[in-house]
Amino acid sequence: MMGKRSNYPRISKDFYPTPAKAVLPLLPFLRPGTRFIEPCGGDGALISHLEAHGHTCVGAVDIEPRHRSIVARDALTLTTTDVVGAECFITNLPWSRPVLHPLLAHLKGLLPLWTIIDSNWAHTIQAGPHMHYCSQVVSIGRVRWIPGTSSDGKDDASWYRFEAVPTETIFKGRAALSDLRSVEHNPTSVPGATASRHARHHQYSSPMTPKAKETKG
Ligand SMILES: C[S@@+](CC[C@H](N)C(=O)[O-])C[C@H]1O[C@@H](n2cnc3c(N)ncnc32)[C@H](O)[C@@H]1O
Numbered sequence: 001m002m003g004k005r006s007n008y009p010r011i012s013k014d015f016y017p018t019p020a021k022a023v024l025p026l027l028p029f030l031r032p033g034t035r036f037i038e039p040c041g042g043d044g045a046l047i048s049h050l051e052a053h054g055h056t057c058v059g060a061v062d063i064e065p066r067h068r069s070i071v072a073r074d075a076l077t078l079t080t081t082d083v084v085g086a087e088c089f090i091t092n093l094p095w096s097r098p099v100l101h102p103l104l105a106h107l108k109g110l111l112p113l114w115t116i117i118d119s120n121w122a123h124t125i126q127a128g129p130h131m132h133y134c135s136q137v138v139s140i141g142r143v144r145w146i147p148g149t150s151s152d153g154k155d156d157a158s159w160y161r162f163e164a165v166p167t168e169t170i171f172k173g174r175a176a177l178s179d180l181r182s183v184e185h186n187p188t189s190v191p192g193a194t195a196s197r198h199a200r201h202h203q204y205s206s207p208m209t210p211k212a213k214e215t216k217g
Contacts (some may be wrong), residue, residue, distance in 0.1 A: 013064050014094030016145040017045035020052075022116060024180045025140050026090075026159045027053055029114075029172075036090040036114075037083055039075035039107055043067045046092055058086050076106050083110050092116040097126060104130050108162035115162075116140065118155035131169065136161040138172045 023046065030050075037059040038047050043066035047057045059082065061073040083089075093103050093115045100117070107113045112135075121127050122137060138159040145153050175183070 014096055014099065015042055015064070015066065016092070017042055018049065018092045018116065019045075019144055019147070020049045021180075022092075022140050022143045022157065023049040023053070024183050025138050025172075025175055026114065027183050029136065029138060029159075029161075030055060030090075031087070034090075035085065035087050037086045037088075037111065038070075038091050039078060039089050039103070040091045040093055041065060041067070041070040042092075044070060046090065050090060055090075059083070075103055078107070078110060080110060086111055088112040088114060090114045095121075101126065101130065104162060108133055109164050112164075113162040114159055116143075116157050117160050119158045120155060122158070122160070130162065132166045133162045133164070134160055134169045135163050135167045136170050136172065139174045141174055 032054060034050075034055040035058045036050065036055060038044075038057055039061055041047060041060035041062045044060065047060060051057060060070045061075055061078070062070050063072070063074050065072050088111050089107050091114070093100050095118060104113070104115070119137075119139065122131060122134070136159075138161075140157045140159060142155075143153050143157045
């Protein structure tokens with residue numbers, strides 16, 4: 001990955017915690033109280049933002065975790081047993097294509113997968129096989145991946161949702177700033193947003209034990 005693209009040196013394992021602002025465009029597309037698994041949890045930043053909006057992390061792993069609540073595990077080893085009780089994955093996968101593509105292929109077969117990827121990725125030849133399974137693209141715009149820097153990343157980013165079976169893709173462009181402000185307080189308020197049609201409901205019985213909200217400090 002060239003960045004999340006910038007002139008800064010690349011960070012090991014593509015560890016770029018997701019800032020809170022990048023989560024806002026996704027909120028209208030999540031069922032209230034969504035029970036999700038974070039398969040590349042990093043330091044738990046994305047988990048905290050989602051839980052602040054009423055969603056529940058029922059499992060979190062990372063190949064090189066940066067928080068004690070996140071289990072050290074390669075997401076490529078997750079199985080159907082590990083995801084019982086969750087409706088979907090929500091994450092920000094590494095953008096490095098040789099890492100991204102196997103993770104996409106594996107995870108979408110276990111649960112619907114929401115992840116952030118650069119917007120241009122959808123237009124590359126490499127994305128073709130994966131885009132058959134992409135049901136939604138929700139535009140985020142530029143993201144400031146490195147806190148404290150004055151410049152945003154060089155790529156626009158989007159939330160992408162992948163399914164286990166081929167599907168048409170619905171594209172949702174940038175939300176107006178006023179909509180983003182209101183979604184912070186009322187996640188279902190953005191015009192045109194729909195709750196997930198694919199939500200599945202189970203009791204949680206995952207062997208992974210995140211509890212990120214309780215222990216993140
Ligand atoms: C872009 S960071 C995102 C961190 C976190 N999801 C967030 O948004 O705040 C990508 C994370 O993926 C992790 N990672 C890379 N390959 C992985 C794999 N095969 N299995 C699990 N985690 C992986 C890295 O260690 C890193 O923490």
